[in-house]
Amino acid sequence: xxxxxxxxxxxxxxxxxxxxxxxxxxxxxxxxxxxxxxxxxxxxxxxxxxxxxxxxxxxxxxxxxxxxxxxxxxxxxxxxxxxxxxxxxxxxxxxxxxxxxxxxxxxxxxxxxxxxxxxxxxxxxxxxxxxxxxxxxxxxxxxxxxxxxxxxxxxxxxxxxxxxxxxxxxxxxxxxxxxxxxxxxxxxxxxxxxxxxxxxxxxxxxxxxxxxxxxxxxxxxxxxxxxxxxxxxxxxxxxxxxxxxxxxxxxxxxxxxxxxxxxxxxxxxxxxxxxxxxxxxxxxxxxxxxxxxxxxxxxxxxxxxxxxxxxxxxxxxxxxxxxxxxxxxxxxxx
Numbered sequence: 001x002x003x004x005x006x007x008x009x010x011x012x013x014x015x016x017x018x019x020x021x022x023x024x025x026x027x028x029x030x031x032x033x034x035x036x037x038x039x040x041x042x043x044x045x046x047x048x049x050x051x052x053x054x055x056x057x058x059x060x061x062x063x064x065x066x067x068x069x070x071x072x073x074x075x076x077x078x079x080x081x082x083x084x085x086x087x088x089x090x091x092x093x094x095x096x097x098x099x100x101x102x103x104x105x106x107x108x109x110x111x112x113x114x115x116x117x118x119x120x121x122x123x124x125x126x127x128x129x130x131x132x133x134x135x136x137x138x139x140x141x142x143x144x145x146x147x148x149x150x151x152x153x154x155x156x157x158x159x160x161x162x163x164x165x166x167x168x169x170x171x172x173x174x175x176x177x178x179x180x181x182x183x184x185x186x187x188x189x190x191x192x193x194x195x196x197x198x199x200x201x202x203x204x205x206x207x208x209x210x211x212x213x214x215x216x217x218x219x220x221x222x223x224x225x226x227x228x229x230x231x232x233x234x235x236x237x238x239x240x241x242x243x244x245x246x247x248x249x250x251x252x253x254x255x256x257x258x259x260x261x262x263x264x265x266x267x268x269x270x271x272x273x274x275x276x277x278x279x280x281x282x283x284x285x286x287x288x289x290x291x292x293x294x295x296x297x298x299x300x301x302x303x304x305x306x307x308x309x310x311x312x313x314x315x316x317x318x319x320x321x322x323x324x325x326x327x328x329x330x331x332x333x334x
Contacts, residue, residue, distance in 0.1 A: 014202040022053045025076055033064045043078045049129045051076055052122045057199040069227045069259045073123050084293035089130035091289035093326025100149035102138025110158045113138040115166035121199040125295045127287035147180045158189040167196040171207045182216055190217045195224040201238035212245040221247040226260050228272040239276040250281040255302055256295045263308040270317040283319040285334050
């Protein structure tokens, strides 16, 4: 693994760590002693989806291993350029679910806000890697159109903050949003989907936790970890801070070929998540987004993996194997 940064008495602000992210694939490969493989691994043309990797996340990768499961999640590969039938830009029907600027309505009683298009890490299997964030973010116009839609529909009981990653926003901006949501009497829950506590745990700072503690609703924070190696001591500490602030922590993983498609890896992930205070919730089959077909695991293999997990894990450690189908009333079991 890449040596972590030396201990500092005062941790650097997460914004500074964000700015220091690795954006050059060749630099990342050089750091991992894999520079000699760059011409073989990297695409020969622009994929349209730039690389971004926090240095702390890269420090958890194994040196000299091109199959490292964390590296595989973030490194652009030539395979992304191969067109694959059935793999499309809008894999889960986001654009058809648009109800207002930055607001998606797919399931009864819930509304999803595209809070921002920014994220600290660009996962190569991301189902929104082609999403038109420039036109479709709820923050446009100081949230006014999004808030008006939520206020007008009393059937909406749960707001889901997504993106991008909503915790890419500065904490005062998040506070501005939740202050606008607070007077809406029919809102009963807030859910936040974020990968930042996993890839940039420094984001879970005192200001963010204070904001969480002040929120008037029960809050579920849904993390996104795919491999136990992502969950180091810094991530565990961040999860502890979130729990202390009153959040319920869940995890959604994606089943990815070459990353976590074996029972030992999935079992270790569930066990490590629970040790961090996070409940394994969903194991998603890959969304068929253009550029990600090389991550696909056949359904039969996915079902067998879950059955093997069932035979060795307590029930509360077993995530539900699901798929998102455009137009369906909920995530569907596989």
